[in-house]
Amino acid sequence: MIALSVLVVALSILSTLGSQLTSRSPSYGCGTGISPAHKDAFEADFAARRTGLAVKNLKHAAATKFIPTYFHVVRSSTELSGGNVPDSQIATQMAVLNAAFVNTSYSFQLVETTRTTNKHWFETASNYDDGIDSQTAMKAALRRGDAKTLNLYSVGFIQGSAAFFDLLGYGTFPFHYNDAPEDDGIVFKYSNLPGGTNEPYNLGANLIHEVGHWMGLYHVFSEGGRGTCDGSSDLVDDTPAQGYPTYGCPERSKTCPGFPGDDSIHNFMDYSTDDCKNNFTPGQVERMAAQMGVYRGI
Numbered sequence: 001m002i003a004l005s006v007l008v009v010a011l012s013i014l015s016t017l018g019s020q021l022t023s024r025s026p027s028y029g030c031g032t033g034i035s036p037a038h039k040d041a042f043e044a045d046f047a048a049r050r051t052g053l054a055v056k057n058l059k060h061a062a063a064t065k066f067i068p069t070y071f072h073v074v075r076s077s078t079e080l081s082g083g084n085v086p087d088s089q090i091a092t093q094m095a096v097l098n099a100a101f102v103n104t105s106y107s108f109q110l111v112e113t114t115r116t117t118n119k120h121w122f123e124t125a126s127n128y129d130d131g132i133d134s135q136t137a138m139k140a141a142l143r144r145g146d147a148k149t150l151n152l153y154s155v156g157f158i159q160g161s162a163a164f165f166d167l168l169g170y171g172t173f174p175f176h177y178n179d180a181p182e183d184d185g186i187v188f189k190y191s192n193l194p195g196g197t198n199e200p201y202n203l204g205a206n207l208i209h210e211v212g213h214w215m216g217l218y219h220v221f222s223e224g225g226r227g228t229c230d231g232s233s234d235l236v237d238d239t240p241a242q243g244y245p246t247y248g249c250p251e252r253s254k255t256c257p258g259f260p261g262d263d264s265i266h267n268f269m270d271y272s273t274d275d276c277k278n279n280f281t282p283g284q285v286e287r288m289a290a291q292m293g294v295y296r297g298i
């Protein structure tokens with residue numbers, strides 16, 4: 001009887017995971033998302049507050065705004081395979097990150113690297129409500145600074161849903177800061193760092209993508225219903241309508257025939273491989289400046 005109920009629970013977990021799997025993208029594990037209702041509410045708030053501020057923020061674009069950055073290495077051991085990434089990989093990641101934001105007025109400055117041995121956090125931290133997720137405890141212990149501070153957590157995604165879905169990373173949006181300051185930041189897989197083992201996502205672009213979310217960007221493809229060709233779903237005018245995420249690095253892709261422009265396969269906010277990604281558009285740069293000004297005060 002006991003064995004049977006365990007089996008039933010196990011089967012129902014499996015079928016839940018299975019149905020999530022079919023509704024999730026097959027091979028790029030970005031876990032950053034927002035429900036349509038939340039998105040509508042936040043975007044209405046943003047539209048009301050950005051008037052004047054975006055212009056002001058852009059006018060001063062020449063002056064570099066430094067974002068203090070804390071890099072929290074969460075490891076299961078002092079081996080590299082336990083997530084103990086060397087300072088050299090972190091330095092390369094910071095350089096790659098700053099190169100990607102060259103057209104913005106923001107620059108990320110590493111103020112401190114912390115190293116914490118905690119096998120449980122390393123293996124289970126995630127933003128899935130799967131009963132073993134430990135990100136709340138991890139962030140409560142390690143997070144530093146305020147809305148203007150970037151907190152990065154490198155972990156393993158070894159157990160639970162994060163491992164099952166092969167998660168690469170996830171971040172929080174600027175407009176979530178007021179509701180959940182303790183949750184703010186980016187959690188990602190340590191082997192994504194430049195020189196890491198997580199090919200083809202080991203050139204540093206996943207962190208750039210997550211920082212894009214942290215600065216207020218959505219994905220370039222339609223999120224609220226794949227294939228819908230809603231060109232304004234990312235609230236940015238110069239990214240063409242794109243029905244589906246891009247995987248790998250095709251020469252060209254057009255998932256919305258009849259709409260102007262090709263898919264943004266080289267944009268940091270698509271799902272293409274790291275070597276394929278190389279730009280933010282001027283519209284995205286403007287949205288980031290406005291989101292940062294309104295919700296992070298910088």
Ligand SMILES: *[C@@H]1O[C@H](CO)[C@@H](O)[C@H](O)[C@H]1NC(C)=O
Nearest residue numbers: 099100101102103278279280
């Ligand atoms: C910076 O802007 C130039 C000119 O618009 C563009 O060609 C380049 O791709 C941009 N770089 C990035 C990293 O977004």
Ligand SMILES: [Zn+2]
Nearest residue numbers: 030032209219
């Ligand atoms: Zn994403």
